Amino acid sequence: MTPVFEAIDLNKSFGGVAALQAASISVEHHRIHALIGPNGAGKTTFFNCVSGHQQPESGKVLMNGVDVTGAPPYRMAELGMARTFQNVELFPAMNVLDNVLVGDHLEISEGPVAAMLRLPRHRRSERRARSRALAALERTGTAQLAHRLAGELPYGSQRLVEIARALVGGPSVLLLDEPAAGLTAGEADILRELLVAIAAEGSAVLLVEHDMRTVMALAEEITVLDAGRVIAVGPPGQIQANPVVIAAYLGVGAEESGEVAGS
Amino acid sequence: MTRSLGAPEGTARDGSGRSPLKKVLVRGADVLRGHRDGLAPAAGMVVLGIGVLTMPAWLPATGFLTLTDGVLAGIYTLLGIGMVLLLGYTGQLALTVNASYGIGAYATAILTVDDRIDPWLAMLVGIVVNIVVALALAFPLFRLQGHFLAVATLGVALMGYTVFEAAPVTGGSNGINGIPTLSIGSFHFVSDMAWTYLVWVIALAALLACRNLVTSHFGRAMLAVSGSEAAAESSGARPFWIKTLVFVVAAALSSVAGSLYASYAGFVSSSSFDLTLTLTLLVMVVVGGLRSLWALPFGVLGILALSAALQTYGPSVIPATGSDIPIVGYGVILILFLLVVPGGLASAGRWCAGQAGRLVARVAATPATQPAGGLYGTASSESRP
């Protein structure tokens, strides 16, 4: 089976710093794949290079086996990729429901004239989008916030709303950059259940996360980055036992590994 | 677009088995608090429609405004819509309004002055030219962000003004005289009253259409672009196209405004299209509320009234002030509003409506302590947070 999403040998440097060195990953439908590594390992850069927000210097990005390297973010969205950002990027002046509706932008196909005239078919599209958005909010446990301004929400709620925005369009690949950072224990539970459900429905989930409990509990496959290089790939049991990983990452202190990092 | 699905916090759901009065109150409270906007556009249209219809009565009654101000207010409203969309919704400080307004005005002036073509057709030509120019400008301009965009568009604005002043066909500061008025069939728009109604029918239609636009997925994409381009784009909304769309809509509306102005005044000269216009509009839009289309006419009329009042009464209060006094006043008002009420009259209005809505909701939620058959009907108390 062709992986739904694949990145091969991505290279990216900032000035002299090599943020990614031949970094590769391959994710499949129905799977939760975790990307872990110490701070500065290049995880966020990896996301940016595959979502089109940054251009890799070399390497390939494939969606369903098709080469889409260098495609801009809206193109990746059209191809079924959705993502969240490490530093939550909501639209602060819009309410929560409208924020999530932006995630459904591509599902409303009517043009500006239809929108200006409020044609019946546009109204129907809007209504359908609205109920999808509310369902997405429901799934993230934030439906009661629908009419609050996004900028006024506590950090944890903002993260959940951002996840709702990413999943409302039914992405085939979902990239989450530290989604559990700043969540309360209750919110983190909702998140874990949600990710399992999303994967069960068929999406491929690529998860950057410092909370090892979440990673070990959810991921079927883990890729470990260190200084821009992939130092290990495998199921959680193997990764935990891998001496290279322990030295580079878990070796920082086994106790620390359980905490919610992302300071 | 109703928001009946997923009632937000504090929204009173329409329960069944409740008295009709209570239902009306509950609904009214939701509308006032902005939880439902199904009625807002209708209410806005009715209020503005009545205001416009009665203009011939109340404008002259002020003592310093005339029906000419009524016509100008409609024209400024058309111009202001573009600014609300660009600055308020999309967050793009693109200040080319004087150029697109001028293109519309000169299209009408040049093409109709010797009765060469029908003024309505000339208006259409102006729109087409403006759209082509806007598309051509969008490609270089919207590669720029923030200050760079503002400075580049000011360059375009100055270029436009210079062309209007220097091009052989525009008559420069001497202008073009004898532009015929508009007509529909055998009816010629001559009186200020006819012009007021014509201009406002167009302005209100544009307001309604753009209000529909901003409450659609396009409007959400505009706000998204102003909030976070990265997130907008990874949601599938292309910032470049959204900005270009808004820029084109703004240019087309300014073009109509320019054509109307030329046909109404019968005369155009370059001095109508300098940056004073841009500043005046900026003040009107900020006073109305950068993100409010419905409040725009109030901002426009408020500033027109203030400037007329200053010109009428200013010299007697502060001697030795000439016709420049409104410009000084604009600067003061702009700063005051930005500091004190950055949301403009719109946010003040929303706040008042919200307070009223809370009051109505409280009344609607009161259990029936009234005598049987009393005002509040059956006892179905509303639990509110």
Ligand SMILES: Nc1ncnc2c1ncn2[C@@H]1O[C@H](COP(=O)(O)OP(=O)(O)O)[C@@H](O)[C@H]1O
């Ligand atoms: N925009 C940028 N400019 C310069 N250096 C950057 C930029 N983004 C990331 N880096 C550098 O690239 C490396 C990887 O960063 P990042 O991808 O954010 O790591 P992670 O997400 O794993 O913590 C770090 O050394 C960081 O300083």
Ligand SMILES: [Mg+2]
């Ligand atoms: Mg990171």
